[in-house]
Amino acid sequence: MSPHDYPLTDPRHPHYNPDPHAHPGLHAIALVEGVKGLLAVLAASGLELLGPAPLQRWVRELIARFQLDPQSGALALFARQISPGAVHWAAAAVMAYGLLHLLEAWGLWRAKAWASWLGCVAASLYLPLDLYALWRHPGWPALAVLGINLLVVWVLARDLLRRRY
Template identity: 70%
Template sequence: MNRPYDPDPHAHPGLHVVALVEGAKGLLALLGASGLELIGPASLRHWVELLIARFQFDPDRGAFAWLQQSINPESVHFAAAAIAAYGLLHLVEAWGLWRARAWASWLGCITATLYVPFEIQALVRHPGWLELAVLSINLVVVWVLARDLFRRRR
């Protein structure tokens, strides 16, 4: 009998594919967090100023104006830390899925399911191939992980 922390020798082969996707997301998030720290607030503010000028947005109102005013060293460090934590969580999940750990299937299934309503909303608001592909991939991930959990229960 397998305990929850033991690898399941009959785990669905799709777990490795999901683990690779989660690992890639984790690495990209860590790269993004590192990039934020390397670029720093001054360069970010400059880029936002360039975007405002390029697209002729109102420099005193709107999302870009708010973003420009919100960029400071503390907010950049906080954003980088949050993105790094997100990336590390995905890397831990990827490791657990690669090793066919039940806790990783639970974690992945719950977090992937949380994204579904937002992806449906995005598809309804802006129908397109990208939105449909993201939703479809996420539903496949939920299916693979839920199937793994169901098989463990039996």
């Protein structure tokens, strides 16, 4: 579809340009979400291909390298919890996460309102965690993450407001 195929206004939202090319902020967010989704799908595939044995071995190597107690502690507990079933569940959860981000990216690229809602809500859920991270570890990295998430929420909320949702 070319930019000329879009009507100048939508009667339901007269102040909103429905042409996806008129929304570079949505495209930028869509690219980031698409990359996150693709990486998650690749990670889920890798988990399924590897299975539990290499993961258990890597955790045991970490325990040995840092001279931790192999019978107690978080890494020891984690190593004991790695099983074929746990790996399948983890891969399924990561795959669902990745597919959701790919779907959001597709919708944002096409300037769909549901994708702006999904992205705005999802990014907003991270804001309390970003504030906590800034409080616990003040510095420019935590501030940058908070700033980026605020920018994403602002761009998506602005898109929704322009639609008058």
